[in-house]
Amino acid sequence: MAELRITINGASYKALDGMTILDVCRREGIHIPTLCNHPDLQTRGICRICVVDVKGSKTLQAACSTPVEAGMVISTTTDRVRKSRKTIVELLLANHYTDCTVCPKNLNCELQSLANEFGLTDLRWKERRERTIPQDDSSPVFIRDNNKCVLCQRCVRACDEMQGVYAVANLFKGDSMIVGSAFNKPIGEVVCINCGQCVAHCPTGALSEKYCIEDIWKAIDDPKKVVVVQTAPAIRAALGEEFGYPAGTRVTGKMASALRTMGFDYVFDTQFAADLTIMEEGYELLGRLRSALTGGEAPALPMTTSCSPGWIKFQEHFFPELLPNVSTCKSPQQMFGAVVKSFWAGKMGIDPENIVCVSVMPCTAKKFESIRPEMARNGRPDVDYVLTTRELAVMIKQAGIDLHDMKNSTFDNPLGESTGAATIFAASGGVMEAALRTAYEVVTGREVPFKNLDISPVRGMDGVREASIKINGAQKDWSFLEGVELKVLVAHGTANAKKVMNAVREGTMAAHFIEIMTCPGGCLGGGGQPLPGTPEIRLARAKAIYEEDADSPLRKSHENPSVKKLYEDFLGAPNSHLAHELLHTHYTARGQY
Amino acid sequence: MLRETLLRKLDHLIEFHGKARESVLPVLQDLQATYGYLGEETINEVARTFGISQTEVFSVASFYHFLNTKEKGKYVIRICRTISCELRDKANILRALESELGIRMGETTHDKKYSLDYANCMGMCDRGPSMMVNDDLYADLTPSKAVDIVLSYR
C-alpha cells in the first residue's frame, strides 16, 4: 500500500492508501465523534456525526467513509463542522424517547455521551419525543424499544454481517423507517438465534437484555431456598470492566467474594462442567471416529460442538438436516444444572425443589437455552435463572459492593474445581484446544505435541481456522486411529459458521471435528458482556483467559479430581447410560421459512 | 391464493429473471402485478426461492411505494400530488373520487375493488391533473372524466 501525506488541523501526517480519514485520526489521537461506526461492522456513513471539512469540497465529508488522498487538507474543528455535528445530535435527540435515569443504558449510552460532549441545553427542533411505539418484549432474551432507536443500523449489520441471520432490517423508508422484522412482526415470531449481538452493538437503550435480577434477589432472600451460582469462564476476564478495571483484568477471586457477600449460598464454577463437557464430548467424538473407521454404522461426521446456544438455534433453523452432526452433549451451563440438581442435591441431602440454580453467562442465548423444555427434568429446569455479565454488575452495585474492595477468594467445592482447559472455553478455539488436550492423551497416553500444551493453530481471531494432529502411537484400545491425521476446524460468528456448514452440506469438508462459537472471539465477545465490545477489548480478554490457563496447576480436563470423582461415585464412565440421561440432549429441526 | 399456483408462478418468473440476488425486485414487481400485493405467503416463498431471509425481502419491498405489503383494492388509483397537478386543481379530482367511491384518501372500498392513494410526479405536469389506475396513466383530467375512467375498471 502506497504511503501518502495528509494535513489534519494544520499538522502533516503519514497515511496509507486505503485508510479512511477516521483511521488516521484515531491513530493520531484526534477525536472524531462517531455513532453508526463500529469496528466490527462495515461502514455505512449514515449518522454523519463524524463529518469533517476537506479543503476543496463544497460539502462536509464523513470521516468514517472517506478514504484519504495524497495532499488532502482536513480540518476537524471548523465552524461548519461544529455546527453540523451539534445539529445532528439535536436531530437525534428530537426523535429519541429520553428517559435516561431509568434506562438500562444510563451512563453507558453513546447518544447520552454525545449530548454531553456537545453541551446541549435545550432541544430546538422538537419539545420531546413521546413513547409512540409499543416495546417489543416477544424475544425470550431481549427487549426492543424503537422509541429509543437512532436507526444507526448497528443491530441490523451485526445480525446480517456477523451472524448471517438477518432477523432485523430497515423497514419502510423516510420518516416511517423503522428497524424490525418481516411484516413488522415481533422478533419472537421470526428466526432469531438470541445471540444478543444486536444488543451488544446498540449504542442506545433501544435494545437491552431481559433482566431477571429481582427474581434472584427474591430467591436469595427466601430462607427455604438454597441458591447456588455458577459463573462462566468468560465472566472473570470481563466483569472488571463494569467497575472501571482495564479490559483484560482478571477478577476471578474478587467475583467469588462478591457473590458470597451478596448472599449466594454456594459459589460454584461453570468451569467444573466445562471439564465434564470435555470428557463427554471427547469420548463422543472418539466413539464416532471408531464407528467411522472400523466400518460400523456410519456416524455423522464432522462432529460439531454444542456449547454455544446461539449456534445451536442457528443450526436448528438453517441446517436442520445436519443436526445429527452436532454433539449431543449439553452445554456446560446445562450439565452443571443437571449435576447440581441430581448428584449434588443427593450428596447434600437437599430437595432439588429447593435448589435455585443461577448462572452468570456472557451470553443472552443462555437465557433461552435454560428454558428449553429438554433442559428440564420432571418439569424442573436444570438452571433457573441466567444473568448476563452486565446484570451481575448491576446486582453487585445494588448490593452496595464495589468490586475493588473485595478480597480474593476461591470457589466452593466440589463443583468449583476446574482446570485451565475449562478456562479457555471462553475463547474461540478454546473448546477445541481443551478437547484435543484430553482426546490426544486418552488415545496415545502422551500429552499433545505442542509446547506448554498451547495449541496455537486453533487460537486467534481469524473467522475460520484449521489445524490437524497426526496420531502416532495410539494405545491398544484406539489402534484404529493409528496414523490418522485428525483434522479440526474452528469458526466463530454464525456468518462464518454458515460458510463452514455449507461446505459440510456439500460434502467438501475435510475436518473431523468443528468448534463453532456464536459470538466474535467466542464467549468473551458474547452478547451479554460489558460494553463496549471491540476487537481490541476482546483481544485483551483473550489474553487474560490464556494467562489464567497458563497459571493453572491443572490444565487438562481429565485431570480434574472432582470430575474424576463424579465419574467414580455417580456417573460411572463418560457416555454411560446415566451420563446420557443427565448430560446429553437432542435438538429440534426448526427450519427457516 | 393457492400455494401451488404461487409456486408455479414463481418457477416461471425465476426461469425468466434468473435466481441471482439482483432478480428479487423484478420478481416482486411481477408478483405484485399478478396478485395486487405481496402478502406473507408470497414474501415467504420468494425468500425461500432466493435462499434469503423473509425480513430481507420485506425490507426491500417496503422501501418502494409501488410494492404493497398489505392487501389493496383490485384497482389502485394514484393521484398525483405534485405541485404542477396541485396548481391544476387536483383537489377537485380527489374530492370527486372520494365521494363517488365513498372512501377517503388512503382507504380501500369494502368490496376490495378500489384503493385511493397519492403518488408523486408522474411526468404529466403539462397536462395535469393526472392519475394512474394500476399501470395506466391518465392526464388532462376533470372531475367527471376521472370518475368515468375509474368506473370503467370493473
Added chain:
Amino acid sequence: MARKIDVVFSDFQPGSALRAALGMTPTSVIELVTKSKLRGRGGAGFPTGLKWDAARSHRSDDKFIICNADEGEPGTFKDKNILEKQTAKVIEGMAIGAYAIGASKGFIYLRGEYKYLVKDLMKKIEELKSQNLIGKDICREKGFCFDVDIKLGSGSYVCGEETALIESLESKRGEPRNKPPYPAEAGYLGQPTVVNNVETLSFIPHILLNGAEWFQQFGTEKSTGSKLFSVSGDCRKPGIYEFEFGITIRELLKEIDADPDTKAVQIGGASGFCACSDDFDKPICFEGIPTGGSIIVFNKSRSMFMVLKNFVEFFQEESCGQCVPCREGCSRMLEGIEKFEQGRGSSKTINDLLELSTTMSLASKCGFGQSVPNSFRTIASKFKDEILSAGGGEVWRS
C-alpha cells in the same frame, strides 16, 4: 439572446453515429465527448467525458452502462418524451458509450410510473437488434457486443441518484452508497459502471456526427449545448422546450407565454431554486441557475407557503431515511413549516430552519439530502412575508 434549438428531437438515421464511433478508437470517442464539454443533464452536471474516461480506465470484463430514466423530479417529463420519440437515439448513445468504456451490457432503469412505455421500448430494442445496431458483432464489427435490458423502478424518487439507482438495480433498497468509490470504479455488482441521464445520452449521437465544435457553439463557456425544459404551471404554453444554455428566465417566460403576473419560477423542481422577479435576468446554466430542466411557474394568486409545504412533504416522504440530516431534517423542517399554519411560527422559526438547512446541505450523505433545503432557503428568503402569514389568506385559486 439565447436561441430555441431542435437537436434532441431532430431526425436521426439509426446507426449513423454508431458507425462513426466504430470508425474511431474508444479513446478518441471519449476525447471527442470530453472536448464537447457535454455535462450530465440530470441536474448535477458532471462532465460526461470524464465519467466515461474513469470507467474506461478501470479494468473489468463486465462493465455496464445504465440509462437513468428514473425521471422523478417534480415538474419533469422531458425524458419520458425523449424515450417515447427518440428511443433509437438514446440506445445508440448507450451503445456508443458502451463501445467507449468497454461495456457489453446496458440497462434502461425506467421509473415505475412509466411502465406503459416498456412494450414500445422492447419492440424498438428488438428492431435495433434485427438491424444489427445492438446485439452481437454490432455493425459487423467483430467482437463488439452490446445488449440492452429494461429494469423498472417501483416508485422511489431517490433512485434517480446514481448509486441508489444501482442499489435498486441490484434489488436492494434504494439507499445511496458512500462515494468514493464512484460507480465508474465499482458500480453495478461491483463492476465499473456509467450512469447517464436519458437526455445526456440523446446528445451523444449528434456529437459523434457533428463534432465537438458544433456542440460547443451552443450554450455558454461552462455549459455547452442545449437543454430540454419541462414547463408547467401558470403559463399558456406548457410542454417541452429545447433552449441553449444561458437563456435568461425572462426570455424563457416569454417563450412559454407565462402569466403576466408571474411572481415566482421554480427552477429544477422541488430540489431546485425558487426565482422571484429580481432573478429573472439571471441565466439558466451550470454557472448561473443550474437545473435538471423542471420549470414551474407561479402567478400572483399562488401561496408560496403552500408551494413550499408541498415540496417539503414530498421530501419527507421520499427521503430514503438512512442518514440523520436528511431523514430527521425533513421531518423537523415539515414540523417547522406547519407551525406557520398554526400561527406559531416566527422569524426565529425561520432562522432555526435556515440553520437546519445548512446542516442538511453540508452533512447529508447524498445529493438528494444536500439539495432538499434549496427550495426552503430560496422561498423563505424571497417570500418571507408569505411564510410568516401562512395562517390566513387564499391559498389556491380554486
